[in-house]
Amino acid sequence: xxxxxxxxxxxxxxxxxxxxxxxxxxxxxxxxxxxxxxxxxxxxxxxxxxxxxxxxxxxxxxxxxxxxxxxxxxxxxxxxxxxxxxxxxxxxxxxxxxxxxxxxxxxxxxxxxxxxxxxxxxxxxxxxxxxxxxxxxxxxxxxxxxxxxxxxxxxxxxxxxxxxxxxxxxxxxxxxxxxxxxxxxxxxxxxxxxxxxxxxxxxxxxxxxxxxxxxxxxxxxxxxxxxxxxxxxxxxxxxxxxxxxxxxxxxxxxxxxxxxxxxxxxxxxxxxxxxxxxxxxxxxxxxxxxxxx
Amino acid sequence: xxxxxxxxxxxxxxxxxxxxxxxxxxxxxxxxxxxxxxxxxxxxxxxxxxxxxxxxxxxxxxxxxxxxxxxxxxxxxxxxxxxxxxxxxxxxxxxxxxxxxxxxxxxxxxxxxxxxxxxxxxxxxxxxxxxxxxxxxxxxxxxxxxxxxxxxxxxxxxxxxxxxxxxxxxxxxxxxxxxxxxxxxxxxxxxxxxxxxxxxxxxxxxxxxxxxxxxxxxxxxxxxxxxxxxxxxxxxxxxxxxxxxxxxxxxxxxxxxxxxxxxxxxxxxxxxxxxxxxxxxxxxxxxxxxxxxxxxxxxxxxxxxxxxxxxxxxxxxxxxxxxxxxxxxxxxxxxxxxxxxxxxxxxxxxxxxxxxxxxxxxxxxxxxx
Numbered sequence: 160x161x162x163x164x165x166x167x168x169x170x171x172x173x174x175x176x177x178x179x180x181x182x183x184x185x186x187x188x189x190x191x192x193x194x195x196x197x198x199x200x201x202x203x204x205x206x207x208x209x210x211x212x213x214x215x216x217x218x219x220x221x222x223x224x225x226x227x228x229x230x231x232x233x234x235x236x237x238x239x240x241x242x243x244x245x246x247x248x249x250x251x252x253x254x255x256x257x258x259x260x261x262x263x264x265x266x267x268x269x270x271x272x273x274x275x276x277x278x279x280x281x282x283x284x285x286x287x288x289x290x291x292x293x294x295x296x297x298x299x300x301x302x303x304x305x306x307x308x309x310x311x312x313x314x315x316x317x318x319x320x321x322x323x324x325x326x327x328x329x330x331x332x333x334x335x336x337x338x339x340x341x342x343x344x345x346x347x348x349x350x351x352x353x354x355x356x357x358x359x360x361x362x363x364x365x366x367x368x369x370x371x372x373x374x375x376x377x378x379x380x381x382x383x384x385x386x387x388x389x390x391x392x393x394x395x396x397x398x399x400x401x402x403x404x405x406x407x408x409x410x411x412x413x414x415x416x417x418x419x420x421x422x423x424x425x426x427x428x429x430x431x432x433x434x435x436x437x438x439x440x441x442x443x444x445x446x447x448x449x450x451x452x
Numbered sequence: 453x454x455x456x457x458x459x460x461x462x463x464x465x466x467x468x469x470x471x472x473x474x475x476x477x478x479x480x481x482x483x484x485x486x487x488x489x490x491x492x493x494x495x496x497x498x499x500x501x502x503x504x505x506x507x508x509x510x511x512x513x514x515x516x517x518x519x520x521x522x523x524x525x526x527x528x529x530x531x532x533x534x535x536x537x538x539x540x541x542x543x544x545x546x547x548x549x550x551x552x553x554x555x556x557x558x559x560x561x562x563x564x565x566x567x568x569x570x571x572x573x574x575x576x577x578x579x580x581x582x583x584x585x586x587x588x589x590x591x592x593x594x595x596x597x598x599x600x601x602x603x604x605x606x607x608x609x610x611x612x613x614x615x616x617x618x619x620x621x622x623x624x625x626x627x628x629x630x631x632x633x634x635x636x637x638x639x640x641x642x643x644x645x646x647x648x649x650x651x652x653x654x655x656x657x658x659x660x661x662x663x664x665x666x667x668x669x670x671x672x673x674x675x676x677x678x679x680x681x682x683x684x685x686x687x688x689x690x691x692x693x694x695x696x697x698x699x700x701x702x703x704x705x706x707x708x709x710x711x712x713x714x715x716x717x718x719x720x721x722x723x724x725x726x727x728x729x730x731x732x733x734x735x736x737x738x739x740x741x742x743x744x745x746x747x748x749x750x751x752x753x754x755x756x757x758x759x760x761x762x763x764x765x766x767x768x769x770x771x772x773x774x775x776x777x778x779x780x781x782x783x784x785x786x787x788x789x790x791x792x793x794x795x796x797x798x799x800x801x802x803x804x805x806x807x808x809x810x811x812x813x814x815x816x817x818x819x820x821x
Contacts, residue, residue: 345504346537346598351525351554360550364541 201225201420208416224417228425232418233409234402235394241422244402248382248429251313251398255320256377262321263328263373264366268358270329271336272344282333288326293386304391311393319391320381328373335369336362371437379430399426455480455638456501456606461510463496463662470496471662473510478606478655481636487649488659489685494642495610497659501640502531502608514605525554530599531608534615536591538583538598545570545579548598555602562601569600589620596631609641613648625651646686650674658682674739676810680817683737683810689774692743692784695814696736698729705729707736707811712762712778719757722807726820734820735812740774742805743786745794749803757804766794775800 200208201224203217230240270282300319301310309315347357388398403426407419454477463471471493478484486494499505501512503524512519519527538547548569549562570576573593583591592612599607613621629652632639643649649656650670658665658673666678677683683691696707699718705726706718749756767774768790775786775794786802794800811820
């Protein structure tokens with residue numbers, strides 16, 4: 160019994176390890192390829208691309224396509240670049256994310272800590288909204304927006320996204336709060352805290368991970384949405400995704416691939432940023448509640 | 453009219469009745485323990501005192517003021533929860549003063565009260581920590597501190613020790629008892645642990661299936677249990693319940709039981725009124741410590757009966773040795789001194805202290821008085 164046997168421990172052989180890492184690296188490269196193409200081509204003069212050299216690094220580095228996509232490119236009828244639409248998207252996404260997250264948190268709090276008759280049914284119905292395809296609601300939603308007098312406006316888009324987002328944000332917060340000990344709420348009640356005070360002082364401070372998950376989820380969905388933007392946004396409320404489409408489709412003779420690539424990266428950048436900044440919490444939040452801590 | 457009055461309180465969830473006409477009157481400074489197996493309604497009753505659950509029927513009043521429908525925070529009560537329920541995002545100091553803050557107590561006052569209680573509970577060095585950085589015993593103290601700073605009329609403890617390990621539980625038990633002795637506060641304490649109930653309380657309410665089975669001092673509950681449930685629930689090891697027949701001989705009642713060999717033996721009752729049960733079946737209840745070796749028998753007892761039987765198993769437990777035997781077809785445990793010379797499978801002469809024996813009606817399960 161001098162040497163302790165390691166046979167029982169899980170151990171992969173060196174060959175298997177090399178194989179695993181090789182596969183992972185290959186897949187990573189494969190997934191990075193589109194980004195590489197977009198990035199390199201957005202920094203080339205158009206002539207290099209039309210010369211048929213899509214895969215090579217830029218020979219003459221230029222930021223002209225980026226400046227053009229941002230400020231001067233032809234989008235639809237006006238040569239404004241993507242700048243105003245970027246602003247539209249921000250004006251839409253920030254309130255929509257904020258409102259749907261706050262409402263989701265409140266809903267989750269009520270559905271778990273202030274139970275009432277029929278609350279599970281209500282929650283089930285709210286969940287249902289997660290599974291309704293966007294296309295089905297287009298026409299009724301257009302009618303509703305019209306009746307409310309906010310058709311074609313950013314407020315209208317915010318409303319649409321909030322309505323659609325509440326289902327998901329409620330689901331996230333409800334499941335998170337379900338594992339939150341009810342005794343804490345009772346203790347706070349005895350201490351004399353009311354409905355909002357408990358929410359604000361007891362629940363919200365520990366909701367960080369799930370709030371991050373909800374914000375990332377909502378931000379990506381709303382920012383990347385094309386259908387609602389294309390259907391409900393007027394000229395002055397058009398979000399980035401729709402504008403990008405218009406940029407690519409607005410022909411002024413030659414197709415400026417480098418400008419299109421730059422515009423596409425711009426449209427993808429905010430969601431990428433959100434993932435990079437908050438990504439660590441994303442995984443942590445998704446795991447929260449699944450394992451008892 | 454007591455300090456805390458629970459009168460004819462019932463609780464029902466739909467058609468399910470979980471508490472039936474509970475009546476408890478608590479005097480100021482009393483330490484009442486509600487004890488019973490899980491599902492007996494003790495926690496429900498406590499939640500109703502706290503105002504966390506509505507009362508279906510009956511009244512609960514504190515200091516003569518009916519509390520039905522009054523918000524928990526306005527009842528001047530404080531509660532210590534099983535999980536301690538410390539706010540994880542706040543420091544110990546913030547945890548303890550949260551209630552005061554909610555009640556609009558000014559900051560200097562809050563700090564003074566906090567300092568007093570922290571000193572009393574010896575947690576002054578922990579005030580800036582978060583609950584996550586505390587040990588189980590420290591959390592327990594903080595939870596009690598949070599209740600103490602409020603200086604409430606009634607303290608409610610909901611199984612506060614059940615999350616602690618065995619040693620700490622005993623320490624904290626003593627701690628709580630000291631606290632009660634020093635402060636003289638009124639405490640209602642819920643537990644399923646009968647030892648906690650016996651050691652801590654001034655009075656115990658034993659509950660089962662939504663009924664109060666018996667309300668009395670620990671001694672009353674232990675020595676004269678009202679029925680079979682109380683007899684077997686309180687005490688460890690449990691009271692021996694032996695089927696027996698009553699037989700009167702020369703005017704004195706005897707309990708006739710069968711030993712392991714199948715021979716009839718009789719034990720004379722101390723209670724003369726058992727003669728009324730002549731010829732009838734009863735359940736004889738004898739605590740393990742009332743069955744000993746002859747030298748170890750209680751000298752103050754007026755009625756020691758001898759009884760010989762074959763020993764099935766001996767279990768030395770350090771301070772005592774538990775001896776198991778078969779009587780009337782049931783396992784019976786005797787509690788011996790550690791140095792009593794008993795061996796398994798041997799015949800042994802036991803001394804039974806019949807002064808401490810009780811008898812139960814096998815039909816109603818109530819104690820025969």
